[in-house]
Amino acid sequence: MTGRPLAQRSAALALNRAAAHPFAKPLLLLLCLGPLAGWIWAGSQGGLGANPAETLLRGTGLWTLRFLCLVLAVTPLRVWAGLVALARWRRLLGLVAFFYALLHFLAYAWLDMGFDPAAVARDLGKRPFALVGFVAFVGLWPLAATSWNGAIRWLGAARWRTLHRLVYGIATLGLLHFVWMRASKNRASEAAVYALILGVLFVARWLHAHRTKSRPSGRQPTSPPK
Amino acid sequence: MPPIRRAPQDTGFNHPVPSEITSPALYARRREWLQRAGAGGAALALPWLAGTARAQATARPGRLSALPAQRSAVAGAMVMDRPTAYDDVTGYNNFYEFGPDKAAPARHASRLKTRPWTVVVEGEVRKPGTYDLDALLKLAPMEERIYRLRCVEGWSMVIPWVGWSLAHLIRRVEPTGNAKYVEFSTLADPQQMPQVSGRLLEWPYTDGLRLDEAMHPLTLLAFGLYGEILPNQNGAPLRLVVPWKYGFKGPKSIVRIRFVERQPVSTWMRSSPGEYGFYANVNPNVDHPRWSQASERRIGEDGLFTRKRATLMFNGYEAQVGSLYAGMDLQRHF
Numbered sequence: 001m002t003g004r005p006l007a008q009r010s011a012a013l014a015l016n017r018a019a020a021h022p023f024a025k026p027l028l029l030l031l032c033l034g035p036l037a038g039w040i041w042a043g044s045q046g047g048l049g050a051n052p053a054e055t056l057l058r059g060t061g062l063w064t065l066r067f068l069c070l071v072l073a074v075t076p077l078r079v080w081a082g083l084v085a086l087a088r089w090r091r092l093l094g095l096v097a098f099f100y101a102l103l104h105f106l107a108y109a110w111l112d113m114g115f116d117p118a119a120v121a122r123d124l125g126k127r128p129f130a131l132v133g134f135v136a137f138v139g140l141w142p143l144a145a146t147s148w149n150g151a152i153r154w155l156g157a158a159r160w161r162t163l164h165r166l167v168y169g170i171a172t173l174g175l176l177h178f179v180w181m182r183a184s185k186n187r188a189s190e191a192a193v194y195a196l197i198l199g200v201l202f203v204a205r206w207l208h209a210h211r212t213k214s215r216p217s218g219r220q221p222t223s224p225p226k
Numbered sequence: 227m228p229p230i231r232r233a234p235q236d237t238g239f240n241h242p243v244p245s246e247i248t249s250p251a252l253y254a255r256r257r258e259w260l261q262r263a264g265a266g267g268a269a270l271a272l273p274w275l276a277g278t279a280r281a282q283a284t285a286r287p288g289r290l291s292a293l294p295a296q297r298s299a300v301a302g303a304m305v306m307d308r309p310t311a312y313d314d315v316t317g318y319n320n321f322y323e324f325g326p327d328k329a330a331p332a333r334h335a336s337r338l339k340t341r342p343w344t345v346v347v348e349g350e351v352r353k354p355g356t357y358d359l360d361a362l363l364k365l366a367p368m369e370e371r372i373y374r375l376r377c378v379e380g381w382s383m384v385i386p387w388v389g390w391s392l393a394h395l396i397r398r399v400e401p402t403g404n405a406k407y408v409e410f411s412t413l414a415d416p417q418q419m420p421q422v423s424g425r426l427l428e429w430p431y432t433d434g435l436r437l438d439e440a441m442h443p444l445t446l447l448a449f450g451l452y453g454e455i456l457p458n459q460n461g462a463p464l465r466l467v468v469p470w471k472y473g474f475k476g477p478k479s480i481v482r483i484r485f486v487e488r489q490p491v492s493t494w495m496r497s498s499p500g501e502y503g504f505y506a507n508v509n510p511n512v513d514h515p516r517w518s519q520a521s522e523r524r525i526g527e528d529g530l531f532t533r534k535r536a537t538l539m540f541n542g543y544e545a546q547v548g549s550l551y552a553g554m555d556l557q558r559h560f
Contacts (some may be wrong), residue, residue, distance in 0.1 A: 043530075050318035050328070050525050051381055114533040129516050181516070183498070187326055187426060 004082065012082040019085035028089060032096040035063045036103070053111040060104035061133075065178055067097035068171045069197050076204035091147050094167070098144040101137050133177035139170040168205075171198055249538060282370050284386040286453040287312040293450035295368035295388040300443045302546040303371040307524075309452075310383035314526045316457045320377065321478055322426050323412075323419035324459065331459035337418045338479065340463040349485035350405035353398070359463050363449060365398070366390035370453070371446060373469035376508045376541045380534075382522045387467055388450030393441045395483075401437065405485035409434040410466055413479045427493050433477045434490035434504070435468065436550075444469055444546055470543040472506045503560040507551065508541035512560045 004012075018024060039056060042048050048055045071093035077083045108130075113119045124131045143164055146152065152160045175198055179191045283297050283304070289312070298304060321331035324338075343359040357365075368388050376382045396408070414430035416423040439445060446467040449456060456462040461478025468475050474494055494502035501515050510520045521534035528535065540547055551559075 050314040051523065052530050053523060054381070056530075111530060112534070123518060126513060126518065127516055183516070 015083055016085035057107045060100055060107050064100040064104050065174050065194055067100055068174055071097055072201045076201055079208050098140045101140050105137050129180040132173050136170045136173035139166055282453050284452055290454040293388045293455050295370040298369035298371045302444055302543055305372050305374055307384040309386050311526050312452050315385055319459045321459055323421050325421055334420055335458035338458040343463050346482045347399050350402045351485050352400035366394035374541050375473050378472040380517055380522055381525055383525050386452055387446055387448040389446045389448035391443045392445045392447045396441055401485050404487045406437055407434050407486050407489055408440040409484045409486055409490040410477045410480050411482035412477045413481050427497055431493045433475055433492040470508055470540040470547045475506050505559050509556055510537040512557055
């Protein structure tokens with residue numbers, strides 16, 4: 001934290017203090033549930049449009065991708081912007097991403113496939129684009145299942161970290177799923193935004209890993225998030 | 227035990243052909259059909275007493291100018307399904323010139339200027355020419371037709387269109403012996419259509435039909451819906467409606483009709499040849515690579531948790547159009 005200008009350091013300090021406030025996390029959770037509340041409200045008002053199933057399917061998918069971007073931004077922001085307090089939000093954001101992925105899958109399996117496992121299996125077999133999304137969803141389960149402190153202790157920090165690196169592959173598959181849906185139309189701009197965000201985050205993460213590896217003594221303590 | 231008695235000619239193998247069998251969806255709604263037939267009977271009887279026959283079936287929403295029409299007598303032109311609400315028909319559209327989202331056309335299409343409007347008819351015809359919209363509106367008597375519309379994306383609507391069979395125009399322009407296909411081109415004006423300067427698709431949007439498909443009485447040149455002129459977002463002032471094909475085979479805001487010898491390459495075939503073929507007939511047995519075509523969701527009718535309904539072969543128009551494709555491999559000619 002040495003080379004940073006004073007203004008930036010004090011801004012980071014203020015942000016860290018705000019993030020550490022006891023109300024910060026509940027407030028964040030409420031914010032994260034905003035999209036869901038929006039759909040429930042719109043649904044009760046008949047405001048989900050002419051094709052409510054499609055609105056929910058698209059919406060839950062898009063918010064899964066957004067929360068994956070947010071959770072992946074935590075470590076780069078902690079390291080490069082000095083926002084150390086964000087680390088305590090990482091688990092919450094990850095679980096929220098999993099929650100929206102679950103809603104997305106449920107919207108697909110229930111609204112599109114009538115909750116028929118055979119129909120889901122047949123459909124996934126026929127559509128590689130859907131299969132990619134499903135693989136990403138399945139990949140999130142071990143991460144969600146090992147998100148509690150006991151699991152981290154049981155696995156050991158090193159193994160836990162290795163397991164949770166899966167999230168990079170999952171986010172890549174999620175992005176592929178999104179781009180693929182839009183294939184055949186030149187509608188790349190929206191997907192390009194997410195590709196750019198994920199690209200920047202991956203590079204930032206890789207640089208950080210590279211630095212800490214070449215400087216073993218200067219390695220930052222990476223205790224599991226509390 | 228008494229012997230089984232059969233009708234004299236019945237050999238036990240007189241199975242109905244599939245197109246003769248009443249679809250379960252229709253069977254399940256037979257009472258609704260009877261009520262409707264009763265109401266229709268009354269509707270037929272009352273104007274008859276008043277001296278006019280076959281009045282329009284659907285009530286006008288009162289949003290745009292009236293386009294009076296008589297109920298069509300063409301076989302298959304009046305499906306018994308409940309028409310989709312006007313607001314859904316006019317608020318949930320694919321019209322990419324105005325934007326890729328379903329709500330974008332209704333938002334932006336007010337910029338479309340539908341008068342003056344002309345349609346160029348050219349190519350392999352003895353009487354090419356430029357037709358003014360007013361001339362087209364009077365070219366044949368307006369008919370109301372209630373068609374199912376099945377979008378390739380897996381949803382469907384039921385729309386009371388107003389227009390006349392494209393065959394009327396085709397007969398008038400007298401195609402030559404070389405005319406095997408008809409190609410339709412639509413307006414592509416970046417001043418009126420925000421996406422036309424973008425790269426979403428190649429503009430202008432074009433699509434085509436085989437001449438016999440274009441001549442089929444169900445192939446409709448539509449000028450209106452719900453008894454009124456077409457809203458801009460639905461393809462004003464005139465568009466094609468081919469009820470047994472996916473919705474994208476109905477180009478909107480047509481400016482050019484060309485008769486050609488070779489099979490035209492449509493905008494969607496150009497954009498994604500592996501996903502879109504020339505025919506694009508509604509077929510529950512041939513899936514789109516990215517989604518199944520076996521079932522569909524009826525807009526405004528099927529609830530959020532209702533199972534999707536089965537998609538019908540040729541969108542339920544097999545009895546009328548199946549013979550056009552006799553002997554063709556529909557898996558290959560998708």
